[in-house]
Amino acid sequence: MSIIVQKYGGTSVGNADRIRNVARRVIAAKQAGNDVVVVVSAMGDTTDDLIKLAYQITDKPNAREADVLLSTGEMVSSTLLAMALENMDCKAISLSGTQAGIQTDSNHGRARILSINPGRIVHEIKEGNIVIVAGFQGITKSDDITTLGRGGSDTTAVALAASLGASVCERYTDVEGIFTADPRVVPEAAKLKEISYDEMLELATYGSKVMHPRAVEMGQIYSVPILVASSFNDRPGTLIHGGLMEIRNKVTAITQDMDVAKITIVGVPDMPGIAASIFAPLSKAGVSVDTIVQNASIKNITDLTFTVTKGDVEKALQIVKPIAENVGACECVADTKLAKVSIIGSGMQNTPGYASTMFSTLFAAGINIQLITTSEIRITVIIADDRANEASRALHKVFELEK
Amino acid sequence: MSIIVQKYGGTSVGNADRIRNVARRVIAAKQAGNDVVVVVSAMGDTTDDLIKLAYQITDKPNAREADVLLSTGEMVSSTLLAMALENMDCKAISLSGTQAGIQTDSNHGRARILSINPGRIVHEIKEGNIVIVAGFQGITKSDDITTLGRGGSDTTAVALAASLGASVCERYTDVEGIFTADPRVVPEAAKLKEISYDEMLELATYGSKVMHPRAVEMGQIYSVPILVASSFNDRPGTLIHGGLMEIRNKVTAITQDMDVAKITIVGVPDMPGIAASIFAPLSKAGVSVDTIVQNASIKNITDLTFTVTKGDVEKALQIVKPIAENVGACECVADTKLAKVSIIGSGMQNTPGYASTMFSTLFAAGINIQLITTSEIRITVIIADDRANEASRALHKVFELEK
Numbered sequence: 001m002s003i004i005v006q007k008y009g010g011t012s013v014g015n016a017d018r019i020r021n022v023a024r025r026v027i028a029a030k031q032a033g034n035d036v037v038v039v040v041s042a043m044g045d046t047t048d049d050l051i052k053l054a055y056q057i058t059d060k061p062n063a064r065e066a067d068v069l070l071s072t073g074e075m076v077s078s079t080l081l082a083m084a085l086e087n088m089d090c091k092a093i094s095l096s097g098t099q100a101g102i103q104t105d106s107n108h109g110r111a112r113i114l115s116i117n118p119g120r121i122v123h124e125i126k127e128g129n130i131v132i133v134a135g136f137q138g139i140t141k142s143d144d145i146t147t148l149g150r151g152g153s154d155t156t157a158v159a160l161a162a163s164l165g166a167s168v169c170e171r172y173t174d175v176e177g178i179f180t181a182d183p184r185v186v187p188e189a190a191k192l193k194e195i196s197y198d199e200m201l202e203l204a205t206y207g208s209k210v211m212h213p214r215a216v217e218m219g220q221i222y223s224v225p226i227l228v229a230s231s232f233n234d235r236p237g238t239l240i241h242g243g244l245m246e247i248r249n250k251v252t253a254i255t256q257d258m259d260v261a262k263i264t265i266v267g268v269p270d271m272p273g274i275a276a277s278i279f280a281p282l283s284k285a286g287v288s289v290d291t292i293v294q295n296a297s298i299k300n301i302t303d304l305t306f307t308v309t310k311g312d313v314e315k316a317l318q319i320v321k322p323i324a325e326n327v328g329a330c331e332c333v334a335d336t337k338l339a340k341v342s343i344i345g346s347g348m349q350n351t352p353g354y355a356s357t358m359f360s361t362l363f364a365a366g367i368n369i370q371l372i373t374t375s376e377i378r379i380t381v382i383i384a385d386d387r388a389n390e391a392s393r394a395l396h397k398v399f400e401l402e403k
Numbered sequence: 404m405s406i407i408v409q410k411y412g413g414t415s416v417g418n419a420d421r422i423r424n425v426a427r428r429v430i431a432a433k434q435a436g437n438d439v440v441v442v443v444s445a446m447g448d449t450t451d452d453l454i455k456l457a458y459q460i461t462d463k464p465n466a467r468e469a470d471v472l473l474s475t476g477e478m479v480s481s482t483l484l485a486m487a488l489e490n491m492d493c494k495a496i497s498l499s500g501t502q503a504g505i506q507t508d509s510n511h512g513r514a515r516i517l518s519i520n521p522g523r524i525v526h527e528i529k530e531g532n533i534v535i536v537a538g539f540q541g542i543t544k545s546d547d548i549t550t551l552g553r554g555g556s557d558t559t560a561v562a563l564a565a566s567l568g569a570s571v572c573e574r575y576t577d578v579e580g581i582f583t584a585d586p587r588v589v590p591e592a593a594k595l596k597e598i599s600y601d602e603m604l605e606l607a608t609y610g611s612k613v614m615h616p617r618a619v620e621m622g623q624i625y626s627v628p629i630l631v632a633s634s635f636n637d638r639p640g641t642l643i644h645g646g647l648m649e650i651r652n653k654v655t656a657i658t659q660d661m662d663v664a665k666i667t668i669v670g671v672p673d674m675p676g677i678a679a680s681i682f683a684p685l686s687k688a689g690v691s692v693d694t695i696v697q698n699a700s701i702k703n704i705t706d707l708t709f710t711v712t713k714g715d716v717e718k719a720l721q722i723v724k725p726i727a728e729n730v731g732a733c734e735c736v737a738d739t740k741l742a743k744v745s746i747i748g749s750g751m752q753n754t755p756g757y758a759s760t761m762f763s764t765l766f767a768a769g770i771n772i773q774l775i776t777t778s779e780i781r782i783t784v785i786i787a788d789d790r791a792n793e794a795s796r797a798l799h800k801v802f803e804l805e806k
Contacts, residue, residue, distance in 0.1 A: 016459035050479070056419035057483050058490035065482040065489075065497055072475035076453070079468040080460050086468075088459035094468055099546060120546070143502060143523070290568075 002127070002167040004029060007039040007135065007157035009173035012231035013077045014044035016084075022231060023084035025172070026130055030090065036124050037164060039157040040081055040136040042073025063108035067137075067147045071097065074153070082132050092130040095120060097137030098145065099206035102156065104138035110149035111138060113156075116163040133160060151212020158215045162222035168239075169224050172231035175210050177238035178203065180401035181254040185389045188402035192252065194239045199252050202344045202378045216240060251345040251354060251399040256388050260290075260338040261313045262370065263320060264305040267330030270297035274327060278304070281319050287312045291340075291373045291382065305371065308384065310336050338370065339388035342380040343395055354399075355379050361398045367391050405570040405691060406528070407432060410442040410560035412576035415634035416480045417447035419487075422542035425630060426487040430574070433493065438528050440567060442538040442560040443484055445476025466511035470540075470550045474500065477537035477556070479606065482623045487504035487534050495533040498523060501548065505559065507541035513552035514541055515560075519566040536563060545698040554615020561618045565625035571642075572627050575634035578613050580641035583804035584657040588792045595655065597642045602655050605781045619643060645659050654748040654757060654802040659791050663693075663741040664716045665773065666723060670706065670733030673700035677730060681707070684722050690715045694743075694776045694785065708774065710785065713739050741773065742791035745783040746798055757802075758782050764801045 007027060007085070008022050022038075022059040029036045033330040050069050050123035061069075085092035101117030124131045135153030138146050148155055154171060161169035178200065197220035201213050211228060219240060220228045227238025268274055275294070282289055292306045308316050313334050324332050348354045358379055362369060367390065371382040383391055396402065410799055411425050425441075432439045453472050457464040462470075481497035488495035504520030527534045538556030541549050551558055557574060564572035581603065584592040591650060598606070600623035604616050614631060622629045622643060632640025671677055678697070695709045711719050716737050725733050749756045763784055765772060770793065774785040786794055799805065 016456075019460060053419075053479070053483065054486060057422060057486045060490070061486050063488045065485045068478055068497055070484040074480050075471055075475050076456070079472040080456065082468045083457060083460045083464050084416070086465045087463070094471055096471070096548075145499075 001033060001035050003035045003037060003164050003167045004168050004279055005037045005039065005157050005161040005164065006170045006172065007153060008041065008231055009153070010041040010044055010046070011174045012022060012172055013040055013081065016080075018078050018231075019077070019084050022081060022172075023088055023090070025231065026081075026085060027088060027090050029119060029170075030130060036130050037125070037160060038079045038081065038130065038132045039153055040074060040132060041135050041153040042070075043077045043080075046073040046076065067108045067111075068145045070147050071134070071137040071145050074136050078132040078134040082162060085130055085132075090130060091128050092132060093124050094132040094134065095124070095370040096134050097156070098139040100131075100160070102138035102159070104140060104146045104148065106142070106144065106146065108144075108146055111140075111146035113138060113148070113159050113170050116159055118160070121160070121164065126349070137352070145169050151214045154212055154215035155218060158224050158226060159219045161224045162218065162297040166224065167170045168227055169219065170227040170229065171211065171215075172229055174230060174232060175228065176233070176235055177228050178210060178240070178253070179180060180252070181392055181396050182256070185256065185392050186254065186396045188320060188393075188396060190402050192238045193236070194241060195252060196346050197240060197242055197379050200240045200346050202342070202375065203255055204251055211240075251343045251348065251401065253344050254392050254395050254399075254401065255344065256392050257340040258385055259309045259311075260307050260340045260382060260385070261310045261334060261336040262305060262307050262338055262382065263313065263316055263326045264303055264333045264335075265320065265329050265331075266303050266333060267301050267328075267329055268304050268324070270300045270302045275304070277327065278320060278323055279306075281323065282316060285315060285319055287316050287319070291380070293371050293373070306340070307340075307371070335370075336384050337385050339385035340380055340382050341388055341391045341395065342378050343399065344378045345403060346377050348377055348379065357398060358395060361394050364392055365390060365394050404436060404438050406438045406440060406567050407571050408440045408442065408560050408564040408567065408569045409573045409574060411444065411447070411634055412574075413444040413447055414558070414577045415575055416443050416484065419483075421634075422480070422483050422487050423575050425484060425575075426491055426493070428634065429484075429488060430491060430493050432573075433533060437570075439533050440524060440563060440569070441484065441533065441535045442526070442556055442563060443477060443480045443535060444538050444556045445473075446480045446483075449476040449479065460467070467547060470511045470514075471548045473550050474540040474548050477536065477539050479594070481535040481537040488533055488535075491501060494531050495535060496527050496535065497535040498527070499537050501542040503534075503536045503563070505541035505562070506692060507543060507549045507551065509543040509545070509547065509549065511547075511549055513768060514549035516541060516562050518552070519562055521563070521566050524563070524567065530714040554617045557615055557618035558621060561621045561627050561629060563626045569627065571630055572622065573630040573632065574614065574618075575632055576729075577633060577635060578631065579636070579638055580631050581613060581656070582644070582654070583794055584799050585659070588659065588795050589657065589799045591796075591799060594717065594806050595641045596639070597644060598655060600643060600645055601747050601780050602747050602749055603643045605745070605778065606656055606658055606751075608719050625763065654746045654751065654804065656747050657795050657798050657802075657804065658747065659795050660743040661788055661791060662712045663710050663743045663785060663788070664713045664737060664739040665710050665741055665785065666716065666719055667706055667736045667738075668723065668727045668732050668734075669706050669736060670704050670731075671707050671727070672731055673703045673705045678707070680730065681723060681726055682709075684726065685719060688718060688722055690719050690722070694774060694783070696774050696776070707729075710741070710743075710774070733760070738773075741786050742788035743785050743789055744782055744794045744798065745781050747781045749780050751780055751782065760801060761798060764797050765794055768793060768797050
């Protein structure tokens with residue numbers, strides 16, 4: 001019998017009715033002939049409520065204590081799901097991260113999984129139980145509870161799937177799958193039947209909030225197919241898996257990111273060490289720099305452009321301006337009204353037609369491209385933010401993604 | 404340095420302000436030169452809320468799952484207290500029942516503590532930490548979380564005090580101590596400075612809801628002095644301890660229990676096996692029989708009287724009536740308007756004056772005594788329930804308990 005791991009997000013277990021709904025889905029998977037391991041998030045707003053409680057006590061909650069506090073959210077939802085299953089005459093048992101053998105490092109609040117000892121899970125499966133594991137948590141070697149930080153429950157699920165040799169990790173939330181573009185921007189956006197890990201990682205980075213890259217990366221490393229689907233209906237989701245790179249060669253999806261600002265340092269002397277002198281202090285100040293573009297220099301003078309989030313512009317300018325003056329640059333110019341639009345597809349880069357189609361489509365729409373960056377499977381343009389939706393729709397159409 | 408164990412009840416940690424208040428008290432105990440281990444209950448109504456959540460899912464929550472669910476309540480309060488202490492620059496660490504080494508049997512919902520492995524607690528004390536232990540919970544040999552049932556957190560505290568060789572177990576709630584009588588019944592009731600374990604056990608059984616007998620018994624077995632005091636003020640509480648039996652010989656307190664009904668089987672043949680034939684079926688039906696009195700028989704015919712709670716009278720009669728008929732008894736008579744009033748004091752029984760003073764005081768007040776039972780340190784009378792308050796006040800006065 002093959003093992004499948006199902007993961008249900010906080011909205012999917014948000015109240016008693018929804019927990020019963022999840023129980024029915026789990027039973028269906030069991031009745032289809034699988035051994036089922038379920039990972040749950042905390043119910044609805046539980047985690048936020050627990051954080052609020054901590055902040056009523058102190059401005060700086062101790063990280064170790066906060067982890068124990070937060071870990072209770074998933075313990076609650078996992079026991080309730082076990083009860084719901086038993087109430088439907090299905091043997092089930094809940095396990096905390098500790099009991100499930102999820103060993104992590106001791107970085108409280110953002111622990112990494114070091115290893116999984118699935119002995120107890122395997123034992124409970126053999127006993128005929130559906131095993132419910134509290135997501136988002138683990139235990140250190142010195143027996144302290146940790147939480148895994150952002151994307152933690154997804155990561156628990158994929159890690160368990162890898163460790164148990166599961167045939168698939170099914171990840172259910174209120175999202176039906178991965179779309180060719182954000183349906184709110186591009187009404188014709190279609191749900192993808194499948195997507196490669198790499199494409200998904202580009203999507204994740206470029207605005208899609210569907211799944212944390214961390215869990216996708218783990219799926220890729222351990223070759224765990226991940227199905228992203230809704231817990232509220234039975235429509236097919238999107239399967240994230242490998243092995244697509246060689247056989248497909250087209251645009252898969254369009255993403256856009258509206259939170260983009262650009263800073264250009266004009267007239268920078270083109271000499272070694274300049275880039276470091278600018279970006280090291282930014283990094284130190286916690287300003288996350290995304291795209292960096294340096295024009296070819298003319299007479300040893302160049303322009304250096306980089307993008308940050310809109311909220312970081314003022315901070316970045318305060319840091320960069322004195323440095324720019326110091327090295328004799330002419331001026332610093334900021335543009336905060338930008339957006340990023342990307343087309344993503346495995347193997348695109350080897351086929352130059354995609355880039356030219358993208359650029360000419362934007363040109364035909366009268367949209368000016370300010371910056372261009374590419375990866376192996378992605379082409380990104382930075383344009384005025386009030387043209388981003390229009391750009392996405394035009395690109396979606398020209399690459400026939402609605403089909 | 405001596406270790407003290409402090410235990411704070413649910414009301415005492417009911418919100419952020421109260422948790423900060425508890426933190427200040429804990430720090431004061433530390434600054435007085437003690438190593439402090441703190442046991443906490445769940446905040447306010449948390450446990451009830453969690454139980455409600457379970458009943459939204461199923462009518463019969465699985466006992467193992469319910470224990471994990473309920474155990475989260477104390478984990479939450481213990482982390483918040485640790486945060487509050489750290490916020491006041493005091494090193495602190497919270498431990499779950501598992502981490503505190505509290506081994507129990509596997510009777511979920513009402514587990515008994517088998518042993519305590521205090522290694523981690525001792526280590527954390529040596530590190531200079533105030534150790535906060537989540538009360539009410541433990542872990543089985545097979546690594547499953549249990550809860551200890553009624554009086555659980557008090558039991559955790561006394562057991563830890565015994566295991567750590569603590570000088571005292573201080574148990575703080577919204578109750579100031581043990582009184583000579585219920586102040587709502589006897590306005591002159593005075594707080595006791597001290598009381599023996601035995602006296603406290605009689606009090607606990609006879610209506611005082613201050614502390615569960617289970618924790619008192621454990622205190623007695625391991626000679627742990629238990630201080631009962633309020634967390635909301637600094638007034639002295641009551642110390643429950645041993646070694647009082649020989650040196651004191653007076654009435655300590657009056658208790659009353661209003662939930663008493665009496666059933667008399669009139670004209671029972673006085674022959675072996677009769678009592679068993681009546682009480683075995685009652686026990687089987689879950690009817691808890693308290694006092695049993697059998698009059699001396701005249702011509703091999705006797706009356707058998709016993710008391711039950713008022714709510715159990717109908718059930719008891721249905722069971723007893725056919726049996727009574729069977730053995731040829733005359734009739735079954737029930738009286739549901741009764742109460743129990745007791746005087747309690749170490750060594751009373753050896754001094755007959757107390758009983759006669761009690762009876763003559765009630766006689767002078769025109770209160771008829773229906774039944775009398777005694778233990779080594781208690782004399783109980785059963786009287787009409789509408790005279791109970793009057794009886795308590797008269798007895799409180801004659802034994803000069805207000806002093």
